[in-house]
Amino acid sequence: MKVLVLGGDGYLGWPTSMHLSAHGHEVMAVDNYLRRRLSREEDSEALFEVPNLHRRAQLWQEKSGKSIAVRVGDICDWDFLAGLFGEFRPDALIHYAEQPSAPYSMKNRAAAGLTLQNNVMATFNVIQAVHEFAPECHIVKLGTMGEYGTPNIDIEEGWIDIEHKGRRQKFLFPRAAGSLYHTTKVLDTDLLWFYVRTWGLRVTDLMQGPVYGLETYENRGDESLYPFFNYDELWGTVINRFLVQAVAGYPLTVYGKGGQTRGYLDLRDTLQCLRLSVEHPAQAGELRIFNQFVETFSVNTLAEMVQASGRRHGIEVKVNNLPNPRKELEEHYYNPAHTGLLELGLQPHRLTPERMDEMLSVIQRYKDRIRTDCIFRNVRWNR
Amino acid sequence: MKVLVLGGDGYLGWPTSMHLSAHGHEVMAVDNYLRRRLSREEDSEALFEVPNLHRRAQLWQEKSGKSIAVRVGDICDWDFLAGLFGEFRPDALIHYAEQPSAPYSMKNRAAAGLTLQNNVMATFNVIQAVHEFAPECHIVKLGTMGEYGTPNIDIEEGWIDIEHKGRRQKFLFPRAAGSLYHTTKVLDTDLLWFYVRTWGLRVTDLMQGPVYGLETYENRGDESLYPFFNYDELWGTVINRFLVQAVAGYPLTVYGKGGQTRGYLDLRDTLQCLRLSVEHPAQAGELRIFNQFVETFSVNTLAEMVQASGRRHGIEVKVNNLPNPRKELEEHYYNPAHTGLLELGLQPHRLTPERMDEMLSVIQRYKDRIRTDCIFRNVRWNR
Numbered sequence: 035m036k037v038l039v040l041g042g043d044g045y046l047g048w049p050t051s052m053h054l055s056a057h058g059h060e061v062m063a064v065d066n067y068l069r070r071r072l073s074r075e076e077d078s079e080a081l082f083e084v085p086n087l088h089r090r091a092q093l094w095q096e097k098s099g100k101s102i103a104v105r106v107g108d109i110c111d112w113d114f115l116a117g118l119f120g121e122f123r124p125d126a127l128i129h130y131a132e133q134p135s136a137p138y139s140m141k142n143r144a145a146a147g148l149t150l151q152n153n154v155m156a157t158f159n160v161i162q163a164v165h166e167f168a169p170e171c172h173i174v175k176l177g178t179m180g181e182y183g184t185p186n187i188d189i190e191e192g193w194i195d196i197e198h199k200g201r202r203q204k205f206l207f208p209r210a211a212g213s214l215y216h217t218t219k220v221l222d223t224d225l226l227w228f229y230v231r232t233w234g235l236r237v238t239d240l241m242q243g244p245v246y247g248l249e250t251y252e253n254r255g256d257e258s259l260y261p262f263f264n265y266d267e268l269w270g271t272v273i274n275r276f277l278v279q280a281v282a283g284y285p286l287t288v289y290g291k292g293g294q295t296r297g298y299l300d301l302r303d304t305l306q307c308l309r310l311s312v313e314h315p316a317q318a319g320e321l322r323i324f325n326q327f328v329e330t331f332s333v334n335t336l337a338e339m340v341q342a343s344g345r346r347h348g349i350e351v352k353v354n355n356l357p358n359p360r361k362e363l364e365e366h367y368y369n370p371a372h373t374g375l376l377e378l379g380l381q382p383h384r385l386t387p388e389r390m391d392e393m394l395s396v397i398q399r400y401k402d403r404i405r406t407d408c409i410f411r412n413v414r415w416n417r
Numbered sequence: 418m419k420v421l422v423l424g425g426d427g428y429l430g431w432p433t434s435m436h437l438s439a440h441g442h443e444v445m446a447v448d449n450y451l452r453r454r455l456s457r458e459e460d461s462e463a464l465f466e467v468p469n470l471h472r473r474a475q476l477w478q479e480k481s482g483k484s485i486a487v488r489v490g491d492i493c494d495w496d497f498l499a500g501l502f503g504e505f506r507p508d509a510l511i512h513y514a515e516q517p518s519a520p521y522s523m524k525n526r527a528a529a530g531l532t533l534q535n536n537v538m539a540t541f542n543v544i545q546a547v548h549e550f551a552p553e554c555h556i557v558k559l560g561t562m563g564e565y566g567t568p569n570i571d572i573e574e575g576w577i578d579i580e581h582k583g584r585r586q587k588f589l590f591p592r593a594a595g596s597l598y599h600t601t602k603v604l605d606t607d608l609l610w611f612y613v614r615t616w617g618l619r620v621t622d623l624m625q626g627p628v629y630g631l632e633t634y635e636n637r638g639d640e641s642l643y644p645f646f647n648y649d650e651l652w653g654t655v656i657n658r659f660l661v662q663a664v665a666g667y668p669l670t671v672y673g674k675g676g677q678t679r680g681y682l683d684l685r686d687t688l689q690c691l692r693l694s695v696e697h698p699a700q701a702g703e704l705r706i707f708n709q710f711v712e713t714f715s716v717n718t719l720a721e722m723v724q725a726s727g728r729r730h731g732i733e734v735k736v737n738n739l740p741n742p743r744k745e746l747e748e749h750y751y752n753p754a755h756t757g758l759l760e761l762g763l764q765p766h767r768l769t770p771e772r773m774d775e776m777l778s779v780i781q782r783y784k785d786r787i788r789t790d791c792i793f794r795n796v797r798w799n800r
Contacts, residue, residue, distance in 0.1 A: 112526075143495075143545045150541055154604070158533055162526045185588070187581040196579060196591075198570040201750070205568070208579075208588035210610070217611040219603045221537070226602045227593070232798055250628045361615045367584070414616055 037312055038122060039196060040160065042102075043087045044069055045261045046245065046304055050128060052252040052259065053305040054312065055100045060331045062122045065088060065131070066108040068152065069262070069269075072138065078269050078408060080262040081400050083280065093258050110155050112162075117215040119167035126172040127164070128259070128313045131156050132218065136180070137268050137413040139215035140360075153218035154225070161229045172236045172315040177223055179297050179327060180216035180372065181209045181330055184363050186320045187280070189370035192241065192323020212362050213415070227321050234319040238311045243327030245300035246273035246385070248396055250404050261301075265404065267411040272333065273298065274393075275409070276340045280351045281397045282404040284340075287408030290358030292334035293365035297327025297372065300383040310378040324374040328382040347398070359414040419443045420695055421505060423492055423543065424513030425485075426470045427452055428644045429559070429628065429687055433511060435635040435642065437695065438483045438689040448490040448514070451535065452645070452652075455521065461791055462715040463645040463659065464783050476641050488591040493538050495545075500552035509555040509695045511549070515601065516538050520651050520796040521600035523743075529597050536601035537608070544612045549705060553699040555619045557691060560606055562626045562680050562710060562753065563599035564592045567746050568727045572753035575624065576707020584708070595745050596798070610655045610704050615631035617702040621694045626710030629768070631680035631779055644684075648787065650794040655716065656681065656768075657776075658792070663734045664780050665787040669724075672677035675739030676748035679712025680755065683766040693761040711765040716781050726773040730781070 037054050041047040042063025065087055073079060085093065091102040101393065105123065106112035109131050113279040132153040139149040158174070166173045184190045185208070194207045206227060209220040226237050253259035256262035264270040265286070276286050299307075307326050318323040330338075339352050344351035358364060376382070383389065420437050424430040425446025429666065432448040448470055456462060468476065470571040474485040486505070490497040492514050515536040520613045522532040538559070545552045568591070577590045582745035589610060591605050592603040609620050648661035650670070659669050682690075690709050699705040714722075727734035741747060759765070766772065 143549070145544070147541065149610075151538065154537060155530075155534065158530065162529070166526070184588040187579060187584040194579070194581065196570060196577070198577065201570040203569040204594070205591035208591055209607070210588070210614070214611065217607060220607050224592070224600060224603050224607065225533075228597065231593070264711075 035125040035312060036123060038118060038124040038127040039063045039130065039232050040127060041065055041132065043067060044130055044134070047130045047262050048090060049250050049252065049301060050305055050308050051102050052094055053250065054309060055094065055102050056098060056252050057309060061082045062103040062105060062118070063195045064105045064107065064109065064118060068104065068133065072133070073269050076138070076268055078264060078266045080264050082257065082260070082263065084260065084262055085317050086260060090259065095325050097256065102371065108124060108151060109159055112159060115159050115163050115208060116167065116289045119163055123168055123172050124317065127156065127160065128200065128312070129160050129175045131361050133215065135264060135268050136213035136215040139213055141413050149215055150218055154221050154414060157222040157225055161225065161235065165229070165233050172238065172312070174238045174311045175222065175226060175240065177239045177241045178216055179241045179325060180213070181211050181220045181241060182207060182370070183210040183212055183224060184366040184368055185210070186300055186367050189325070191325050191371045191374050192239065212360065226235065230319060232320040234317050236316040236320060238316045238324065240307060240311065240324055242304065243297035243299055244271040244273065245299055245301050245304050246271065247393065249300050250305060266408045267413065269302055273336060276336060277394050277397050278304065278404055279409060280340050280344045280349060281394065281401050282406050283408055284406045285352035285354035286337045287410065288333050288337055288353055288355050289360060291364035292337065292355065294362060295332045295366065295368040297325070297330045297370055298385065299326065299328040299337070300385070303328055303382055306380050310375060312393060325370050325372040326375060327372055330368060330383060334336070339390055343394050346391055347394055355356070359412060361415040364396060418508040418693060421501065421507040421510040421515065424448060424515065426450060427517070429515055430513045431644050432633050432684060433633065433678055433688055434692050435477055436633065437692060438477065438485050439481060439635050442690060445486040445488060445501070446474070446487045447492065447501060448488065450555055450689055451516065452529065455516070456647065456652050459651055461647060461649045463647050464786055465643070465646065466638065467643065467645055468641060473642065480639065480642070486624045491533040492542055493535060495542060496541050499550065502546055506551055507554050509557060510699065511691060511695070512540065512543050512545065512556060512558045513627065516598065518651050519596035519598040520531050520794060521597055523798050524796050525800070532598055533601055535693050537604050540605040540608055544608065544618065545610060545616070547618060548612070548616050555621065555695070557621045557694045558582060558605065558609060558623065558749060560602045560622045560624045561599055562604045562624045562686060562708060563596070564594050564624060565590060565649045565753070566593040566595055567751055568593070569750050571684055572708070574708050574754045574757050575622065595743065596791045613702060613704040617700050619699040619703060621699045621705045621707065623690060623694065623707055623709045627654040627656065628681035628682055628684050628687050629654065630776065633685050633688060649791045650796065656719060659719060660777050660780050660785055663723050663727045663732060663790060664777065664784050665789050667792055668737035669720045669733035670793065671716050671738050672743060673718055674747035675720065675738065676715050677745060677752040678713050678715045678749065680708070680753055681707065681768065682711040683768070683772070686711055686763065686765055689763050690758050693758060693763060697761055708753050708755040709758060713751060722768070722773055725782060726777050728768065729774055742795065744798040
């Protein structure tokens with residue numbers, strides 16, 4: 035299939051592009067390097083330099099013999115986006131092209147405005163371009179489990195049947211997200227759902243949990259093909275960041291009581307989920323929603339797992355319980371459904387001690403590059 | 418109280434500004450004339466010219482002895498908005514400053530993009546400005562009953578308690594709007610709800626139905642103080658438009674089966690609802706939602722009521738059933754709650770034959786100004 039990967043330079047975008055290419059799909063990867071620019075501006079560089087997207091595609095071709103087309107530009111620029119559809123008629127597109135950091139979106143007004151503007155208008159342009167140029171194209175959109183927040187009832191897979199005063203109706207499962215970033219994903223879902231109903235678009239919206247990992251089947255042992263790996267509070271997700279903190283001897287930063295529970299998944303499982311979604315398209319007029327994670331952990335449990343892995347490597351890992359800078363429940367019910375992707379064929383990887391140790395060992399190779407002064411960012415939700 | 422009326426030049430904004438002024442509030446009315454510009458561009462001029470906002474305020478002062486401050490500018494421009502808070506510390510603000518036409522928002526990509534961009538970023542700026550400059554200021558936001566769509570269960574007043582698998586949670590009542598315009602109001606609600614939870618803003622979100630009418634207690638018999646009165650399919654709401662069509666001998670344009678049912682209210686009741694909301698503020702950290710309408714009618718019923726009024730004026734009114742250009746249910750369940758504003762003291766006006774006849778008589782004075790070639794616009798939802 036011909037697959038357009040928007041945000042193809044990102045932590046997920048580049049591994050996804052290689053993975054789809056390895057599985058015989060024709061990939062065009064598109065990015066405007068917004069993520070690179072912002073992490074540089076914030077002095078939040080990744081653990082190691084990664085080549086630019088053109089260079090990455092060359093390296094991938096040298097390794098695999100397969101080519102990935104690259105275009106650099108901003109999909110909020112209509113002419114650029116329309117041009118992509120002019121030269122590459124995608125069967126599917128993966129829309130990763132959003133500002134992805136929750137703390138960045140809460141940092142100040144300018145960062146919040148950039149996040150809202152970029153994420154909502156990018157999604158709007160994608161919808162319009164598909165309708166105008168490729169109405170059969172399947173939109174695979176990255177949402178987040180964070181759209182749901184932490185309600186006191188079971189989280190179903192995107193939808194809920196409500197019985198109320200003797201009548202019934204199926205609705206989008208109600209959303210209540212925990213940051214502006216997560217809220218922009220709620221707005222995206224609302225926009226997609228409206229245009230699916232109105233124009234009969236085919237959309238898969240993936241409610242993903244936090245991802246961990248660095249190596250995939252495509253880049254294993256080949257550092258030049260690794261994705262960004264951030265470890266600061268702005269851009270680094272919790273498991274990756276905790277592992278770096280452990281290696282650096284920087285106490286793990288647990289916010290508040292640490293009972294915050296989320297659904298996590300291995301980077302390799304993200305790639306499977308995206309590929310399975312692409313290879314099994316939604317129907318015309320269908321907004322198909324999957325909850326994309328493998329297992330749930332509380333922050334305290336993750337901290338204990340990282341401590342245990344540290345012990346096995348002869349590292350003593352401390353934990354520092356900080357006042358919570360976020361506005362969130364620190365102890366809560368959490369029972370989200372996640373069967374749809376398993377039914378499509380997902381073979382999940384689990385966060386075993388072996389996996390933890392393997393990641394920790396890779397990070398140890400980069401120990402000298404870790405800048406501990408960049409980790410703590412103190413972005414408070416209520417500034 | 419000091420009240421900032423954003424969108425103070427509009428069909429609701431100007432009557433609201435006068436009404437609050439008449440009731441002793443200190444009003445600053447703000448507008449960027451977007452609505453005037455768009456209706457001119459679309460050749461959808463109102464039934465009569467209205468003076469500009471500065472001139473209107475002068476006329477109001479001459480009539481009432483009360484002053485309304487006027488500022489012309491765009492609240493999507495942060496510096497302009499911040500400047501308003503610098504010179505006028507509002508106790509409350511009314512946020513009407515959005516592109517208000519559903520068909521306009523479905524006309525083409527440019528109109529859709531303008532609607533989304535303007536409405537979402539205006540609301541974002543309002544939230545940021547209140548948080549930064551006047552955190553106690555009560556935001557009274559105009560939403561729409563259209564946010565809910567037409568679900569098969571009773572529509573509650575903004576919120577619903579869901580019992581699911583033996584557990585309970587209160588959620589925003591799920592939204593599923595019928596146009597991009599209505600969807601931008603859903604996005605606004607999501608944004609407001611996020612920042613209410615996070616920053617403790619005080620917000621009243623008014624889910625309003627279509628408004629009809631022209632004369633209020635403040636402008637009665639004084640044409641120079643009338644609001645815009647549009648009668649085309651882009652800017653004219655259904656009752657106003659049907660009355661003009663009746664006077665002009667232009668058959669009433671009923672879409673599809675005509676069973677589409679909505680909650681309507683008299684312009685004078687909108688003013689009461691806004692004033693009551695302002696005078697009884699929401700609590701800090703409260704998103705208070707009211708369903709703002711007085712009675713429900715189907716389109717067929719409205720057409721019959723206009724026909725009857727026509728007969729009483731010696732006019733034969735025809736009905737033309739057109740293929741529905743919209744995507745909507747033409748026969749559906751509709752039972753929305755609307756008790757909150759009555760409890761605050763709303764004294765509703767009903768759409769009696771007398772009221773209908775009164776409006777028809779006013780419009781008859783302008784019969785020569787009606788341009789029947791502007792009425793039908795053929796904006797199809799699925800272009």
